[in-house]
Ligand SMILES: [Zn+2]
């Protein structure tokens with residue numbers, strides 16, 4: 001027989017008693033769907049037990065699993081209602097004939113339904129087969145919401161119905177297409193408020209301890225790979241807490257590295273915080289790495305405490321604090337990467353202090369400094385010539401200082417032809433011993449920097465040509481010794497966006513990108529860049545009052561100030577909120593991952 005279509009405009013409550021069987025089914029089914037009394041099990045009678053329920057492109061849930069889902073729903077929702085605009089009932093025909101099934105219709109065999117195929121046709125003679133579709137807006141009000149704000153979601157639903165007659169119709173498949181963004185936005189805001197509350201509580205609780213550690217590291221500056229006191233101070237602090245922290249000195253085979261682990265449940269995601277604590281020669285903490293350590297320790301603690309308070313229901317996750325030595329030279333994080341410290345990490349966080357921006361004095365923080373952290377190759381070049389008396393027999397010598405001068409001039413000329421964002425800078429670390437001896441061996445050290453690893457490679461090749469040309473022209477030989485190269489910093493947009501939102505929600509004026517801000521620094525490099533090529537990384541900036549820029553004694557003073565300490569805690573709160581979200585919010589975690597993977601293709 002031919003298919004016929006019946007259409008109803010308006011709410012389901014207005015479907016007349018004379019309507020077609022599918023529309024009348026809808027009038028009985030939708031109040032059950034909107035019911036929040038799962039104890040009465042109002043929806044099961046409308047479905048065959050293994051009928052697949054598909055939401056968008058998610059894998060199907062069987063109808064038998066829908067009742068537990070309704071129970072969860074009723075714990076959080078106080079009101080739900082589908083406002084139907086338009087409904088269609090398409091009659092697909094009758095007398096389909098006898099169908100064999102593996103379960104008994106009147107008392108559903110749950111086990112068979114679970115293990116068997118999701119779709120199972122009805123037993124007996126099916127005489128009625130219909131597809132009912134409806135377009136609606138669902139309005140949901142959540143119990144936890146003090147404002148009782150109704151979240152509205154547009155939906156389109158398709159129900160496949162089968163039955164022996166009109167009173168016997170059951171759903172054999174339901175497809176729901178809905179715009180989940182309003183729900184996600186709502187739960188992100190609601191969830192964030194609770195997380196912020198717990199994160200701030202934890203930071204208040206540990207403030208004086210954190211201040212102590214910050215002062216200890218600042219007043220005891222230690223150079224790259226010699227940060228023994230910093231390492232021990234941090235480890236001793238966590239050992240004294242005894243709250244399930246697993247403390248590990250000399251982590252990953254690196255003498256002054258450390259790891260503190262906090263693991264709950266089985267599996268789950270992992271977030272990590274990087275604590276740098278190395279100082280600069282002769283200037284103490286002129287880059288403020290004491291504040292980096294403090295903010296990462298604080299963020300780690302706050303994340304663990306907030307997670308324990310809010311998600312004690314068996315959710316699996318790990319929070320990791322890594323003490324990462326030798327950022328100012330030596331690339332401690334590269335050693336940690338090679339040893340597997342970042343393996344399986346889903347998001348890794350740290351913030352770095354800079355002087356307050358003159359153009360934006362009220363700005364506390366920025367989540368990204370695109371183009372600020374450049375890829376950086378570092379090379380030590382040795383020219384070898386031949387010594388001779390500089391006055392009596394200079395023609396006998398091969399002058400290695402000439403090679404240095406020649407290379408220096410070559411590079412200075414090259415500098416005019418490179419991109420404005422690229423940098424080449426070097427020093428002559430050994431230029432000869434005495435004026436009356438032709439220098440036989442000289443050394444220069446050069447840094448080459450460019451916006452990305454990709455654009456750095458051709459620049460470094462050009463600089464090497466300058467050294468080679470100098471060697472050829474002077475008759476010297478040339479040797480290269482490479483230091484750990486730093487990669488540019490990959491930006492993870494979902495992490496940055498979430499940090500900006502969390503910081504501003506807490507009243508700490510924060511923007512996404514500080515590039516172009518008056519007073520901002522540009523052109524540094526960090527081994528966090530290498531981490532950002534391994535896992536989704538965050539390297540935010542925060543602004544402290546100091547009378548000089550990084551790597552000056554004036555900045556050292558700023559890094560030891562009470563104000564600097566307070567600001568490091570503000571940023572710790574921002575990082576902790578984002579870290580908690582990364583652990584619990586599935587769609588946020590997916591967004592972080594796909595942004596990271598997209599970034600690697602660039
Ligand atoms: Zn520095």
Ligand SMILES: [Zn+2]
Pocket residue numbers: 287288289327352
């Ligand atoms: Zn630094």
